[in-house]
Amino acid sequence: xxxxxxxxxxxxxxxxxxxxxxxxxxxxxxxxxxxxxxxxxxxxxxxxxxxxxxxxxxxxxxxxxxxxxxxxxxxxxxxxxxxxxxxxxxxxxxxxxxxxxxxxxxxxxxxxxxxxxxxxxxxxxxxxxxxxxxxxxxxxxxxxxxxxxxxxxxxxxxxxxxxxxxxxxxxxxxxxxxxxxxxxxxxxxxxxxxxxxxxxxxxxxxxxxxxxxxxxxxxxxxxxxxxxxxxxxxxxxxxxxxxxxxxxxxxxxxxxxxxxxxxxxxxxxxxxxxxxxxxxxxxxxxxxxxxxxxxxxxxxxxxxxxxxxxxxxxxxxxxxxxxxxxxxxxxxxxxxxxxxxxxxxxxxxxxxxxxxxxxxxxxxxxxxxxxxxxxxxxxxxxxxxxxxxxxxxxxxxxxxxxx
Amino acid sequence: xxxxxxxxxxxxxxxxxxxxxxxxxxxxxxxxxxxxxxxxxxxxxxxxxxxxxxxxxxxxxxxxxxxxxxxxxxxxxxxxxxxxxxxxxxxxxxxxxxxxxxxxxxxxxxxxxxxxxxxxxxxxxxxxxxxxxxxxxxxxxxxxxxxxxxxxxxxxxxxxxxxxxxxxxxxxxxxxxxxxxxxxxxxxxxxxxxxxxxxxxxxxxxxxxxxxxxxxxxxxxxxxxxxxxxxxxxxxxxxxxxxxxxxxxxxxxxxxxxxxxxxxxxxxxxxxxxxxxxxxxxxxxxxxxxxxxxxxxxxxxxxxxxxxxxxxxxxxxxxxxxxxxxxxxxxxxxxxxxxxxxxxxxxxxxxxxxxxxxxxxxxxxxxxxxxxxxxxxxxxxxxxxxxxxxxxxxxxxxxxxxx
Numbered sequence: 001x002x003x004x005x006x007x008x009x010x011x012x013x014x015x016x017x018x019x020x021x022x023x024x025x026x027x028x029x030x031x032x033x034x035x036x037x038x039x040x041x042x043x044x045x046x047x048x049x050x051x052x053x054x055x056x057x058x059x060x061x062x063x064x065x066x067x068x069x070x071x072x073x074x075x076x077x078x079x080x081x082x083x084x085x086x087x088x089x090x091x092x093x094x095x096x097x098x099x100x101x102x103x104x105x106x107x108x109x110x111x112x113x114x115x116x117x118x119x120x121x122x123x124x125x126x127x128x129x130x131x132x133x134x135x136x137x138x139x140x141x142x143x144x145x146x147x148x149x150x151x152x153x154x155x156x157x158x159x160x161x162x163x164x165x166x167x168x169x170x171x172x173x174x175x176x177x178x179x180x181x182x183x184x185x186x187x188x189x190x191x192x193x194x195x196x197x198x199x200x201x202x203x204x205x206x207x208x209x210x211x212x213x214x215x216x217x218x219x220x221x222x223x224x225x226x227x228x229x230x231x232x233x234x235x236x237x238x239x240x241x242x243x244x245x246x247x248x249x250x251x252x253x254x255x256x257x258x259x260x261x262x263x264x265x266x267x268x269x270x271x272x273x274x275x276x277x278x279x280x281x282x283x284x285x286x287x288x289x290x291x292x293x294x295x296x297x298x299x300x301x302x303x304x305x306x307x308x309x310x311x312x313x314x315x316x317x318x319x320x321x322x323x324x325x326x327x328x329x330x331x332x333x334x335x336x337x338x339x340x341x342x343x344x345x346x347x348x349x350x351x352x353x354x355x356x357x358x359x360x361x362x363x364x365x366x367x368x369x370x371x372x373x374x375x376x377x378x379x380x381x382x383x384x385x386x387x388x389x390x391x392x393x394x395x396x397x398x399x400x401x402x403x
Numbered sequence: 404x405x406x407x408x409x410x411x412x413x414x415x416x417x418x419x420x421x422x423x424x425x426x427x428x429x430x431x432x433x434x435x436x437x438x439x440x441x442x443x444x445x446x447x448x449x450x451x452x453x454x455x456x457x458x459x460x461x462x463x464x465x466x467x468x469x470x471x472x473x474x475x476x477x478x479x480x481x482x483x484x485x486x487x488x489x490x491x492x493x494x495x496x497x498x499x500x501x502x503x504x505x506x507x508x509x510x511x512x513x514x515x516x517x518x519x520x521x522x523x524x525x526x527x528x529x530x531x532x533x534x535x536x537x538x539x540x541x542x543x544x545x546x547x548x549x550x551x552x553x554x555x556x557x558x559x560x561x562x563x564x565x566x567x568x569x570x571x572x573x574x575x576x577x578x579x580x581x582x583x584x585x586x587x588x589x590x591x592x593x594x595x596x597x598x599x600x601x602x603x604x605x606x607x608x609x610x611x612x613x614x615x616x617x618x619x620x621x622x623x624x625x626x627x628x629x630x631x632x633x634x635x636x637x638x639x640x641x642x643x644x645x646x647x648x649x650x651x652x653x654x655x656x657x658x659x660x661x662x663x664x665x666x667x668x669x670x671x672x673x674x675x676x677x678x679x680x681x682x683x684x685x686x687x688x689x690x691x692x693x694x695x696x697x698x699x700x701x702x703x704x705x706x707x708x709x710x711x712x713x714x715x716x717x718x719x720x721x722x723x724x725x726x727x728x729x730x731x732x733x734x735x736x737x738x739x740x741x742x743x744x745x746x747x748x749x750x751x752x753x754x755x756x757x758x759x760x761x762x763x764x765x766x767x768x769x770x771x772x773x774x775x776x777x778x779x780x781x782x783x784x785x786x787x788x789x790x791x792x793x794x795x796x797x798x799x800x801x802x803x804x805x806x
Binding site: 050079080082116306320324352390391394395396 | 452482519725726751
């Protein structure tokens with residue numbers, strides 16, 4: 001695997017563009033991705049019972065397994081918009097499809113922004129007409145900017161891998177957990193690849209990889225109404241088909257995981273009001289599932305997050321969060337340590353605190369990237385979760401009255 | 404039922420005391436409750452896998468079903484203290500039992516405070532010796548003060564009810580969700596009654612009532628290592644035994660629920676940094692369990708809590724939290740309204756926003772007690788949960804470095 005600069009237009013046969021269509025005041029707010037050849041596709045969606053209209057539209061496309069394009073708008077989530085919302089999502093696909101010359105059933109539609117406000121379809125229609133002629137192999141960056149809401153930077157990642165003598169490329173972009181304005185929502189991510197891979201294999205790979213990446217991050221524990229991760233694979237690289245269980249599959253999986261993992265971590269780094277990036281690794285757990293539950297519980301605890309804001313070596317809250325997580329583990333066997341670029345410090349051995357230098361701990365925890373390690377000493381399974389601290393700014397951003 | 408001023412010494416045959424034993428710098432930090440006659444007892448404990456030593460001790464007593472006394476200390480949770488912690492809990496019971504002239508197996512021990520620090524048994528021993536001669540029928544208030552940690556006020560409630568011509572009294576005290584100092588933990592509550600009731604009936608009643616009271620509140624979603632609710636019923640009122648399914652049972656249950664419910668709500672009113680008390684009522688849900696899950700998800704959402712801090716009529720976050728709660732409901736049938744002493748305002752009808760005056764909404768939400776009503780229009784079940792807003796002070800309190 002080779003890490004490269006790039007995003008959704010790095011793989012061969014993909015074009016993209018991003019523009020200001022007027023849904024937001026000044027910033028870019030519409031993006032489009034197109035594949036020259038119809039691509040096989042897989043996608044995962046929010047588990048929230050309140051699903052935005054575009055999610056319902058996209059679920060049908062993901063099920064059919066083929067797609068040519070994605071139209072994305074920021075500034076309006078098209079959620080809690082009833083039947084009109086569904087009609088608007090379909091109409092968006094239809095407008096794009098007629099320009100591209102494909103079926104509307106081949107066009108994904110994604111929205112992110114305010115909940116409960118009808119889409120301005122005049123602006124959406126005009127936006128698509130503006131976007132279409134701008135689509136280019138250099139448009140990934142503009143697209144990544146256009147999908148942002150309260151993100152403070154755009155998020156892209158890309159990697160290449162050699163498969164059967166061909167260079168296969170994977171690129172992606174994502175937007176994070178911005179909920180600054182009242183009813184903002186949504187984590188959106190888009191992955192493109194020129195790999196030759198079947199829909200079935202892509203679907204399995206996506207499910208497994210999302211579990212270890214996007215499903216292992218938390219900013220505030222609120223699962224939005226629009227969360228979506230879409231992958232398009234257009235086969236332009238001309239590699240021998242990637243089949244599950246092969247060495248090619250493992251090589252592809254490594255690069256695929258890198259792209260999704262990098263985007264997931266970028267989202268937590270840009271979490272609302274976040275001052276610190278926290279990585280929680282659980283090792284030697286009984287099962288992979290226990291390890292995941294433990295790691296996620298710690299990253300999601302408001303008390304743990306507030307402690308990191310205060311650079312407090314608060315091992316008690318971490319043990320406490322592990323304890324109520326529901327995972328199977330023996331608290332009396334747990335070791336805990338904190339580390340950062342300033343060094344490492346052990347704080348708990350066999351479930352009990354051990355003497356440590358508070359001064360050294362504070363020095364470590366004042367850094368912006370903190371690593372927590374919990375060793376369960378019971379099995380061989382491990383998992384890692386990523387999060388951020390809970391800050392005054394989080395409360396400020398989310399407590400601001402709508403204006 | 405008659406609501407009365409009072410606490411754990413309101414029922415006949417109970418004495419209590421509260422003193423400063425030196426575990427905390429200046430404030431009262433040890434309390435004791437004693438029943439003249441050995442009482443039947445029931446108790447519920449934290450579901451956290453990391454259980455403090457006194458919880459493990461108390462589980463044995465609750466199982467046996469008889470108790471004469473409770474010794475409580477604040478300032479130190481005796482959690483994550485290993486084998487020594489268990490020995491210390493047992494020793495505490497032993498010291499109290501020898502003074503009282505009972506078995507150590509008849510004495511509950513509860514601790515709340517810092518995690519991971521061994522109990523100072525010299526101070527605990529001296530504390531019990533000081534407490535014992537001070538035990539009095541007027542000692543409830545001192546005891547309620549002594550169990551506090553970061554609580555800003557002590558919490559008591561009491562009620563009487565006529566049963567078979569006798570006045571039966573129920574009293575209680577609780578301490579709340581203070582986690583200001585690094586590893587603080589714990590919700591503790593103690594209920595006394597002079598009712599004649601079997602251990603089996605008391606156990607059932609407690610379980611059902613805790614479900615609708617203490618289990619329906621949330622300050623920050625972190626279940627502590629020490630959470631405990633203990634009930635002692637000493638039979639001194641001389642009523643005909645209260646049997647399940649009888650009118651007497653229903654009358655007793657009403658008063659019992661009042662005492663536990665009042666204490667639970669006092670805890671949320673005193674939540675860390677809380678500026679507002681939030682009541683979330685869900686009606687016409689499919690099942691009681693769905694109603695509870697929905698109400699609790701809303702009360703626990705950081706985004707919803709931050710919105711209330713900002714007096715923001717953020718119906719979108721409420722629908723979103725209901726959506727990810729896991730409960731069975733149809734989002735497109737939900738109506739939502741907000742109310743306070745300043746009036747009421749409907750904000751959502753059939754899952755979609757309806758036009759409302761932002762000015763009026765803000766006027767309502769600027770109050771200190773906010774009521775949210777969600778009508779699911781699907782069944783006949785309802786549930787209510789109580790919580791508080793998420794404030795700068797919560798982050799400040801919990802982010803403060805240990806000192």
